[in-house]
Amino acid sequence: MDKLSIIVVDIFLHRGHSYVRILWVKKGVESVDFLSGITGTQIFNVIMLPIQIIIIFLTFYYFILSMFGLYRKPEVKIHTPEKSFAIVVAAHNEEAVIGPLIENLIQLDYPKKLYDIFVVADNCTDKTSLIAKNAGAIVHRRFNTEKRGKGYALEWMFYRLFRMERQYDAIIIFDADNLVKENFLFEMNSKLCQGHKIVQCYLDSKNPFDTWVTNTFSIAFWVTNRMLQLARFNTGRLSNVLGGTGMCISTDVLKEFGWGATSLTEDLEFSMKALSYGIKTTWAHDAVVYDEKPLTFIQAWHQRKRWAQGQVDVAGRYFFPLIIKGIREKKIMYFDAAIHLFQPALVMIATFFMLTNLIDAFQPQYTHVFTLVMPWTGWQILSAFQYLYPVAALALDRLPWRAYVGLILYPIFIYSWIPIVFLGFINRKDKQWSHTKHTRSLSIEEVIVKQKKISSN
CATH class of the missing domain: 3.90.550.10 (Spore Coat Polysaccharide Biosynthesis Protein SpsA; Chain A)
Structure with missing residues (x-):
């Protein structure tokens, strides 16, 4: 029985929305021509093949998109005040x-x-x-x-x-x-x-x-x-x-x-x-x-x-x-x-995929597409790059060193999005607005001074 050898997690966010794309890949799984003939895994393949294709496509899509965030392109700015x-x-x-x-x-x-x-x-x-x-x-x-x-x-x-x-x-x-x-x-x-x-x-x-x-x-x-x-x-x-x-x-x-x-x-x-x-x-x-x-x-x-x-x-x-x-x-x-709007659905699909793989790790049920797309080593390298995204973002925008400390607990925050998205889907018709209480009364000078102190320490 092949043991689970890698989990590729790709995380992207908007407005605090943290969505998790999870790719489970098995080392040593032989490539199978899943387009030929009907096998005993037909029912699972009908469900799991499209799911795998969606996850693989979006993982590559966001990986490529993120590369455009690694630099600042020159901008021409107009300094004369004109607009009201x-x-x-x-x-x-x-x-x-x-x-x-x-x-x-x-x-x-x-x-x-x-x-x-x-x-x-x-x-x-x-x-x-x-x-x-x-x-x-x-x-x-x-x-x-x-x-x-x-x-x-x-x-x-x-x-x-x-x-x-x-x-x-x-x-x-x-x-x-x-x-x-x-x-x-x-x-x-x-x-x-x-x-x-x-x-x-x-x-x-x-x-x-x-x-x-x-x-x-x-x-x-x-x-x-x-x-x-x-x-x-x-x-x-x-x-x-x-x-x-x-x-x-x-x-x-x-x-x-x-x-x-x-x-x-x-x-x-x-x-x-x-x-x-x-x-x-x-x-x-x-x-x-x-x-x-x-x-x-x-x-x-x-x-x-x-x-x-x-x-x-x-x-x-x-x-x-x-x-x-x-x-x-x-x-x-x-x-x-x-694709951006598809993120909640992707979280639910990826979660279903993760749970299905827990079962499949003991009793293979369907064809694995990942090794057909790229060797196991390639997924391992891609996984490493994806875990470095938060570090790269903090470094490129020159954020204080204390920001990196939060990366230790960052996975807890990220994975909590999974139940939140499911609850959001269940309660999607509830339009009742709820207020978030704010209490941190700070001046802009205090915020900037704090940033400078943390950066200099």
């Missing part, structure tokens, strides 16, 4: 963190006459409105207990913005717990002046070293930034995906096509909606937003479960239309977006 911005912050009971954000936004390195700060105090029962107003924001209070959630709050605010006397070139969306690097608006201005309509920024962490959960959660974002978002941007042919905050959307796009993104993952929904109209999202690696990560595993679990529910929901509506559009227009960006 409406900065919108959707806040629900965020009195603990809203003040530092508004103070931070007021101090951004950009002409003050070219941007205004709006806060949507959404169903707030605390002092969010008062604190935001005193800090210098224009506050709009919204009360609607039926249409709850960030997507609805943004749609309500956009409706108001478009009817104001002053009009803006673009709208930028932040979460209340964020802090923003001072060059942010200049980076967005440059992208818009180059003709881009939708821009996503680099999502960093405000509190990466508070707990092991914030550390591993931050690693997930850092890997996504480099190996998925930057990689897609570097190809020049793919569309990036919005990440929930640090999003810049041209006003004319919102006016023409509407917002309409009210799912549990409004960012992903609008990304796919815009792409279905042929509008790509681009990436701004030098525009940085510091986002607060959940302190406990339970908090992170609930937040990720909400994301999983939302992604399954969006995939159900956009997966096949994007495939069809890709076939008609012969553009890879639509197929890539569909």
Whole structure:
């Protein structure tokens, strides 16, 4: 009986979504012509052959895509401030963190006459409105207990913005717990002046070293930034995906096509909606937003479960239309977006494959495709490269040494996505929005000083 000799795990993430592609390969399994004749393994082959082909294809696809994240291509930047911005912050009971954000936004390195700060105090029962107003924001209070959630709050605010006397070139969306690097608006201005309509920024962490959960959660974002978002941007042919905050959307796009993104993952929904109209999202690696990560595993679990529910929901509506559009227009960006939406299904398929292999290790039931594609040694080498992805992402973006410590517990965080995705699929019709509590009240100066101290130690 052949013993299991290697597990190839390929992990990629978006907006904290950590999806695991698992390839189980047996050493010494002889190649079989699975296309000839009918064998005793026919029933299992009907199920397992397509599963293996899907996993192999997507493993190679993401491996090749990640190679584009290993470098920065030169960018031409426009430094003359031209575009005007409406900065919108959707806040629900965020009195603990809203003040530092508004103070931070007021101090951004950009002409003050070219941007205004709006806060949507959404169903707030605390002092969010008062604190935001005193800090210098224009506050709009919204009360609607039926249409709850960030997507609805943004749609309500956009409706108001478009009817104001002053009009803006673009709208930028932040979460209340964020802090923003001072060059942010200049980076967005440059992208818009180059003709881009939708821009996503680099999502960093405000509190990466508070707990092991914030550390591993931050690693997930850092890997996504480099190996998925930057990689897609570097190809020049793919569309990036919005990440929930640090999003810049041209006003004319919102006016023409509407917002309409009210799912549990409004960012992903609008990304796919815009792409279905042929509008790509681009990436701004030098525009940085510091986002607060959940302190406990339970908090992170609930937040990720909400994301999983939302992604399954969006995939159900956009997966096949994007495939069809890709076939008609012969553009890879639509197929890539569909592959991104396929991730929850891939997690479930890979998990089924893993469990089936546990049985097959003792009693062979089906034909193994992996050794037909590449020798066992090749899979071993590929596995080694895939385990180095997080290390490469941290090194290339010059993150502090403490970030590497989180890699020890990173697998726990990653594999917890498996039950979360299954729960997300089961509860995909549950659209009830849940609020993530934010408590880390830090100034942008404190965050930057902490980073410098850790890097220098």
